[in-house]
Amino acid sequence: MTQPGSPDQPADQLGELVRVAQRGDALAMNDLLDLLAPYVGRLCGPIALQDGPDAAQEALFAIFRRLGQLREPAALFGWVRAIAVREAVRVARRSQTDRTVTGALADLPAPGDPQLATDVRSLLARLAPEHRAVLVLRDLEGLDEQAAAALLKVPRGTVKSRLSRARRSFRKEWQA
Amino acid sequence: MSETQGWPVAELDAVRRLRVLASAQGGLYAEGVIAAPFEQVWAVAADLEGELPKYLPDVRSLRVTAADGDRLEARARGRLGLRARFDGVLRPGWCVLQSRFLIGGIAAVPDGQASRVAFLGSFRAPGLRLLRPLLAPLERRVGRIVLRRLEAQIHAR
Numbered sequence: 039m040t041q042p043g044s045p046d047q048p049a050d051q052l053g054e055l056v057r058v059a060q061r062g063d064a065l066a067m068n069d070l071l072d073l074l075a076p077y078v079g080r081l082c083g084p085i086a087l088q089d090g091p092d093a094a095q096e097a098l099f100a101i102f103r104r105l106g107q108l109r110e111p112a113a114l115f116g117w118v119r120a121i122a123v124r125e126a127v128r129v130a131r132r133s134q135t136d137r138t139v140t141g142a143l144a145d146l147p148a149p150g151d152p153q154l155a156t157d158v159r160s161l162l163a164r165l166a167p168e169h170r171a172v173l174v175l176r177d178l179e180g181l182d183e184q185a186a187a188a189l190l191k192v193p194r195g196t197v198k199s200r201l202s203r204a205r206r207s208f209r210k211e212w213q214a
Numbered sequence: 215m216s217e218t219q220g221w222p223v224a225e226l227d228a229v230r231r232l233r234v235l236a237s238a239q240g241g242l243y244a245e246g247v248i249a250a251p252f253e254q255v256w257a258v259a260a261d262l263e264g265e266l267p268k269y270l271p272d273v274r275s276l277r278v279t280a281a282d283g284d285r286l287e288a289r290a291r292g293r294l295g296l297r298a299r300f301d302g303v304l305r306p307g308w309c310v311l312q313s314r315f316l317i318g319g320i321a322a323v324p325d326g327q328a329s330r331v332a333f334l335g336s337f338r339a340p341g342l343r344l345l346r347p348l349l350a351p352l353e354r355r356v357g358r359i360v361l362r363r364l365e366a367q368i369h370a371r
Contacts, residue, residue, distance in 0.1 A: 091227070
Protein backbone atom coordinates (compact mmCIF):
# COMPACT_ATOMS: atom_id res chain seq x y z
CA MET A 39 0.00 0.00 0.00
CA THR A 40 1.23 3.51 -0.79
CA GLN A 41 2.48 5.42 2.22
CA PRO A 42 1.55 9.07 2.72
CA GLY A 43 3.98 11.87 1.98
CA SER A 44 5.67 13.78 4.77
CA PRO A 45 7.36 17.20 4.83
CA ASP A 46 10.39 15.51 6.39
CA GLN A 47 10.75 12.80 3.81
CA PRO A 48 14.04 12.59 1.90
CA ALA A 49 14.35 14.41 -1.42
CA ASP A 50 14.42 11.18 -3.43
CA GLN A 51 11.14 10.03 -1.87
CA LEU A 52 9.57 13.42 -2.57
CA GLY A 53 10.86 13.25 -6.14
CA GLU A 54 9.34 9.80 -6.61
CA LEU A 55 6.02 10.99 -5.15
CA VAL A 56 5.94 13.93 -7.58
CA ARG A 57 6.83 11.73 -10.55
CA VAL A 58 4.09 9.21 -9.74
CA ALA A 59 1.55 12.02 -9.25
CA GLN A 60 2.62 13.50 -12.59
CA ARG A 61 1.59 10.20 -14.21
CA GLY A 62 -1.95 10.70 -12.87
CA ASP A 63 -1.82 8.32 -9.90
CA ALA A 64 -4.68 9.42 -7.64
CA LEU A 65 -3.14 8.05 -4.43
CA ALA A 66 0.11 9.90 -5.10
CA MET A 67 -1.97 13.02 -5.71
CA ASN A 68 -3.75 12.35 -2.42
CA ASP A 69 -0.38 12.18 -0.64
CA LEU A 70 0.84 15.31 -2.40
CA LEU A 71 -2.34 17.10 -1.33
CA ASP A 72 -1.66 16.01 2.26
CA LEU A 73 1.79 17.53 1.92
CA LEU A 74 0.94 20.74 0.08
CA ALA A 75 -2.50 21.79 1.37
CA PRO A 76 -1.25 22.92 4.83
CA TYR A 77 1.63 24.86 3.24
CA VAL A 78 -0.64 26.52 0.68
CA GLY A 79 -3.10 27.33 3.47
CA ARG A 80 -0.38 29.05 5.50
CA LEU A 81 0.51 31.22 2.50
CA CYS A 82 -3.02 31.99 1.30
CA GLY A 83 -4.59 32.64 4.72
CA PRO A 84 -2.74 35.89 5.54
CA ILE A 85 -2.97 37.22 1.98
CA ALA A 86 -6.55 36.39 1.07
CA LEU A 87 -7.94 36.51 4.65
CA GLN A 88 -11.66 35.56 4.55
CA ASP A 89 -11.18 34.39 0.95
CA GLY A 90 -8.32 32.14 2.07
CA PRO A 91 -10.08 28.80 1.42
CA ASP A 92 -11.07 29.96 -2.10
CA ALA A 93 -7.50 31.15 -2.73
CA ALA A 94 -6.00 27.89 -1.46
CA GLN A 95 -8.37 25.93 -3.68
CA GLU A 96 -7.54 28.08 -6.74
CA ALA A 97 -3.83 27.74 -6.02
CA LEU A 98 -4.08 23.95 -5.77
CA PHE A 99 -6.12 23.82 -9.00
CA ALA A 100 -3.24 25.60 -10.73
CA ILE A 101 -0.57 23.50 -8.99
CA PHE A 102 -2.11 20.14 -9.89
CA ARG A 103 -3.02 21.16 -13.44
CA ARG A 104 0.54 22.33 -14.06
CA LEU A 105 2.23 19.53 -12.13
CA GLY A 106 3.47 17.97 -15.35
CA GLN A 107 5.48 21.15 -16.04
CA LEU A 108 7.56 20.74 -12.87
CA ARG A 109 10.81 19.30 -14.18
CA GLU A 110 12.80 19.36 -10.93
CA PRO A 111 10.90 17.91 -7.93
CA ALA A 112 13.49 19.40 -5.56
CA ALA A 113 12.10 22.82 -6.53
CA LEU A 114 8.57 21.75 -5.54
CA PHE A 115 8.04 24.03 -2.55
CA GLY A 116 9.49 27.14 -4.21
CA TRP A 117 7.33 26.47 -7.26
CA VAL A 118 4.25 25.95 -5.08
CA ARG A 119 5.02 29.11 -3.10
CA ALA A 120 5.16 31.26 -6.24
CA ILE A 121 1.83 29.90 -7.54
CA ALA A 122 0.09 30.12 -4.14
CA VAL A 123 1.15 33.71 -3.42
CA ARG A 124 0.18 34.96 -6.89
CA GLU A 125 -3.18 33.15 -6.74
CA ALA A 126 -3.87 34.51 -3.25
CA VAL A 127 -3.18 38.09 -4.41
CA ARG A 128 -5.38 37.55 -7.49
CA VAL A 129 -8.30 36.11 -5.48
CA ALA A 130 -8.01 38.80 -2.79
CA ARG A 131 -7.94 41.61 -5.37
CA ARG A 132 -10.93 40.15 -7.24
CA SER A 133 -12.94 39.90 -4.06
CA GLN A 134 -12.19 43.33 -2.68
CA THR A 135 -13.25 45.45 -5.66
CA ASP A 136 -16.24 46.64 -3.65
CA ARG A 137 -14.30 47.28 -0.48
CA THR A 138 -12.17 50.19 0.61
CA VAL A 139 -8.53 49.26 0.97
CA THR A 140 -5.94 51.43 2.62
CA GLY A 141 -3.08 49.77 0.81
CA ALA A 142 -1.64 53.04 -0.44
CA LEU A 143 -0.95 54.04 3.15
CA ALA A 144 -0.10 50.53 4.25
CA ASP A 145 1.46 50.09 7.63
CA LEU A 146 3.96 47.29 7.55
CA PRO A 147 5.72 46.65 10.85
CA ALA A 148 9.30 45.48 10.93
CA PRO A 149 10.01 41.78 11.58
CA GLY A 150 9.76 40.99 15.28
CA ASP A 151 7.68 44.06 16.07
CA PRO A 152 5.44 43.28 19.07
CA GLN A 153 2.47 44.70 17.22
CA LEU A 154 2.95 42.07 14.54
CA ALA A 155 2.80 39.24 17.04
CA THR A 156 -0.24 40.48 18.91
CA ASP A 157 -2.46 41.89 16.21
CA VAL A 158 -1.61 40.18 12.95
CA ARG A 159 -5.16 39.77 11.73
CA SER A 160 -6.29 43.38 12.17
CA LEU A 161 -3.00 44.64 10.75
CA LEU A 162 -3.36 42.44 7.67
CA ALA A 163 -6.94 43.58 7.13
CA ARG A 164 -5.69 47.18 6.71
CA LEU A 165 -3.23 46.26 3.98
CA ALA A 166 -3.62 45.76 0.24
CA PRO A 167 -3.15 42.15 -0.93
CA GLU A 168 0.22 42.98 -2.53
CA HIS A 169 1.51 44.31 0.79
CA ARG A 170 0.21 41.29 2.62
CA ALA A 171 2.10 39.15 0.12
CA VAL A 172 5.34 41.02 0.86
CA LEU A 173 4.79 40.54 4.58
CA VAL A 174 4.13 36.80 4.17
CA LEU A 175 7.16 36.28 1.95
CA ARG A 176 9.41 38.21 4.27
CA ASP A 177 8.17 37.22 7.73
CA LEU A 178 6.71 33.76 7.19
CA GLU A 179 8.92 32.51 4.39
CA GLY A 180 12.09 34.41 5.26
CA LEU A 181 12.70 35.67 1.72
CA ASP A 182 14.88 38.73 1.15
CA GLU A 183 13.69 41.71 -0.86
CA GLN A 184 15.28 40.48 -4.07
CA ALA A 185 13.59 37.07 -3.90
CA ALA A 186 10.24 38.62 -2.91
CA ALA A 187 10.48 41.06 -5.81
CA ALA A 188 11.27 38.28 -8.26
CA LEU A 189 8.34 36.18 -7.07
CA LEU A 190 5.92 39.12 -7.21
CA LYS A 191 7.36 40.22 -10.57
CA VAL A 192 8.09 43.79 -9.42
CA PRO A 193 11.46 45.62 -9.29
CA ARG A 194 13.49 45.08 -6.12
CA GLY A 195 13.50 48.83 -5.50
CA THR A 196 9.72 48.85 -5.46
CA VAL A 197 9.59 46.24 -2.72
CA LYS A 198 12.31 47.99 -0.73
CA SER A 199 10.85 51.48 -0.92
CA ARG A 200 7.36 50.20 -0.27
CA LEU A 201 8.51 48.39 2.84
CA SER A 202 10.55 51.32 4.06
CA ARG A 203 7.79 53.87 3.54
CA ALA A 204 5.21 51.59 5.09
CA ARG A 205 7.34 50.94 8.16
CA ARG A 206 7.74 54.68 8.77
CA SER A 207 4.02 55.13 8.36
CA PHE A 208 3.36 52.29 10.78
CA ARG A 209 5.74 53.73 13.41
CA LYS A 210 4.13 57.12 13.13
CA GLU A 211 0.66 55.73 13.78
CA TRP A 212 1.82 53.34 16.48
CA GLN A 213 3.60 56.06 18.44
CA ALA A 214 0.83 58.65 18.02
CA MET B 215 -9.97 29.67 9.28
CA SER B 216 -7.48 28.64 11.98
CA GLU B 217 -4.36 30.50 13.13
CA THR B 218 -0.66 29.75 13.57
CA GLN B 219 1.07 32.16 15.95
CA GLY B 220 -1.53 34.79 15.13
CA TRP B 221 -1.29 34.34 11.36
CA PRO B 222 -4.53 33.19 9.75
CA VAL B 223 -4.32 29.81 8.01
CA ALA B 224 -6.69 28.86 5.18
CA GLU B 225 -8.19 25.41 5.63
CA LEU B 226 -8.98 23.18 2.66
CA ASP B 227 -11.88 20.95 3.64
CA ALA B 228 -12.46 17.49 2.16
CA VAL B 229 -14.92 18.64 -0.51
CA ARG B 230 -12.52 21.33 -1.72
CA ARG B 231 -9.77 18.68 -1.79
CA LEU B 232 -11.91 16.45 -3.99
CA ARG B 233 -12.56 19.42 -6.32
CA VAL B 234 -8.78 19.76 -6.67
CA LEU B 235 -8.37 16.06 -7.41
CA ALA B 236 -11.27 16.23 -9.90
CA SER B 237 -9.78 19.24 -11.68
CA ALA B 238 -6.56 17.30 -12.16
CA GLN B 239 -8.17 13.97 -13.11
CA GLY B 240 -11.22 15.13 -15.04
CA GLY B 241 -14.16 12.74 -15.35
CA LEU B 242 -17.38 12.54 -13.46
CA TYR B 243 -17.75 15.00 -10.59
CA ALA B 244 -20.93 15.77 -8.69
CA GLU B 245 -21.56 17.77 -5.55
CA GLY B 246 -24.67 18.40 -3.50
CA VAL B 247 -26.16 18.96 -0.07
CA ILE B 248 -27.77 16.03 1.74
CA ALA B 249 -30.21 16.83 4.53
CA ALA B 250 -28.54 14.73 7.22
CA PRO B 251 -25.77 15.35 9.77
CA PHE B 252 -22.21 14.57 8.71
CA GLU B 253 -21.86 11.59 11.07
CA GLN B 254 -24.97 9.98 9.59
CA VAL B 255 -23.82 10.64 6.02
CA TRP B 256 -20.31 9.36 6.57
CA ALA B 257 -21.48 6.23 8.38
CA VAL B 258 -23.14 5.21 5.09
CA ALA B 259 -20.58 6.62 2.62
CA ALA B 260 -17.65 4.98 4.40
CA ASP B 261 -19.31 1.56 4.70
CA LEU B 262 -17.50 0.27 1.62
CA GLU B 263 -18.58 -3.36 1.91
CA GLY B 264 -22.17 -2.87 3.04
CA GLU B 265 -23.39 0.38 1.48
CA LEU B 266 -21.11 1.35 -1.43
CA PRO B 267 -22.51 -1.36 -3.77
CA LYS B 268 -25.98 0.06 -3.12
CA TYR B 269 -25.16 3.61 -4.23
CA LEU B 270 -22.57 2.94 -6.96
CA PRO B 271 -24.44 1.66 -10.05
CA ASP B 272 -21.58 -0.45 -11.48
CA VAL B 273 -20.42 -2.21 -8.31
CA ARG B 274 -22.04 -5.49 -7.32
CA SER B 275 -19.81 -6.19 -4.33
CA LEU B 276 -16.70 -4.88 -2.62
CA ARG B 277 -14.54 -6.60 -0.03
CA VAL B 278 -11.80 -4.89 1.97
CA THR B 279 -8.88 -7.34 1.94
CA ALA B 280 -6.30 -5.38 3.93
CA ALA B 281 -6.14 -2.21 6.01
CA ASP B 282 -3.22 -0.32 7.54
CA GLY B 283 -4.06 2.97 9.23
CA ASP B 284 -6.05 4.95 6.67
CA ARG B 285 -4.76 2.81 3.76
CA LEU B 286 -6.69 -0.14 2.39
CA GLU B 287 -6.82 -2.72 -0.34
CA ALA B 288 -10.13 -3.96 -1.72
CA ARG B 289 -11.49 -6.33 -4.33
CA ALA B 290 -14.54 -5.26 -6.27
CA ARG B 291 -16.82 -7.12 -8.63
CA GLY B 292 -18.84 -5.23 -11.23
CA ARG B 293 -22.40 -5.85 -12.47
CA LEU B 294 -20.97 -7.53 -15.57
CA GLY B 295 -18.79 -9.83 -13.50
CA LEU B 296 -15.53 -7.91 -13.98
CA ARG B 297 -13.18 -8.00 -11.01
CA ALA B 298 -10.70 -5.35 -9.98
CA ARG B 299 -8.24 -4.72 -7.17
CA PHE B 300 -8.38 -1.26 -5.61
CA ASP B 301 -5.90 0.56 -3.40
CA GLY B 302 -7.26 3.40 -1.38
CA VAL B 303 -7.30 5.81 1.51
CA LEU B 304 -10.22 6.12 3.91
CA ARG B 305 -10.50 8.69 6.67
CA PRO B 306 -13.40 10.72 8.13
CA GLY B 307 -14.93 12.73 5.29
CA TRP B 308 -12.51 11.44 2.65
CA CYS B 309 -12.18 8.31 0.56
CA VAL B 310 -10.20 7.72 -2.65
CA LEU B 311 -10.02 4.34 -4.37
CA GLN B 312 -7.93 3.51 -7.40
CA SER B 313 -7.66 0.44 -9.62
CA ARG B 314 -5.60 -0.01 -12.75
CA PHE B 315 -8.31 1.63 -14.84
CA LEU B 316 -10.59 3.54 -12.47
CA ILE B 317 -10.44 6.26 -9.84
CA GLY B 318 -13.25 6.89 -7.40
CA GLY B 319 -13.54 9.43 -4.61
CA ILE B 320 -16.13 10.61 -2.12
CA ALA B 321 -15.88 13.49 0.33
CA ALA B 322 -18.23 15.01 2.87
CA VAL B 323 -18.17 17.99 5.23
CA PRO B 324 -20.73 19.37 7.68
CA ASP B 325 -22.90 22.13 6.20
CA GLY B 326 -24.97 23.50 9.08
CA GLN B 327 -27.36 20.72 10.11
CA ALA B 328 -26.84 19.09 6.70
CA SER B 329 -23.78 17.81 4.82
CA ARG B 330 -22.08 18.79 1.58
CA VAL B 331 -21.11 15.67 -0.33
CA ALA B 332 -18.97 15.30 -3.45
CA PHE B 333 -18.35 12.32 -5.71
CA LEU B 334 -15.60 11.72 -8.28
CA GLY B 335 -15.32 8.95 -10.87
CA SER B 336 -12.63 8.92 -13.53
CA PHE B 337 -11.01 6.59 -16.06
CA ARG B 338 -7.24 6.22 -15.95
CA ALA B 339 -6.97 4.94 -19.52
CA PRO B 340 -5.70 7.76 -21.80
CA GLY B 341 -7.89 6.55 -24.69
CA LEU B 342 -11.04 6.96 -22.63
CA ARG B 343 -9.94 10.41 -21.55
CA LEU B 344 -10.11 11.48 -25.19
CA LEU B 345 -13.81 10.57 -25.18
CA ARG B 346 -14.45 12.80 -22.18
CA PRO B 347 -16.27 15.59 -24.04
CA LEU B 348 -18.69 12.99 -25.42
CA LEU B 349 -19.12 11.34 -22.03
CA ALA B 350 -19.70 14.57 -20.09
CA PRO B 351 -23.55 14.56 -20.24
CA LEU B 352 -23.62 10.89 -19.18
CA GLU B 353 -21.14 11.58 -16.40
CA ARG B 354 -23.25 14.43 -15.03
CA ARG B 355 -26.32 12.17 -15.03
CA VAL B 356 -24.47 9.33 -13.30
CA GLY B 357 -23.09 11.77 -10.72
CA ARG B 358 -26.59 12.94 -9.83
CA ILE B 359 -27.78 9.31 -9.62
CA VAL B 360 -24.96 8.38 -7.23
CA LEU B 361 -25.74 11.27 -4.90
CA ARG B 362 -29.48 10.52 -5.01
CA ARG B 363 -28.86 6.85 -4.19
CA LEU B 364 -26.52 7.76 -1.38
CA GLU B 365 -29.12 10.11 0.07
CA ALA B 366 -31.76 7.38 -0.17
CA GLN B 367 -29.49 4.93 1.64
CA ILE B 368 -28.82 7.46 4.39
CA HIS B 369 -32.51 8.12 4.96
CA ALA B 370 -33.30 4.40 4.80
CA ARG B 371 -31.06 3.62 7.77
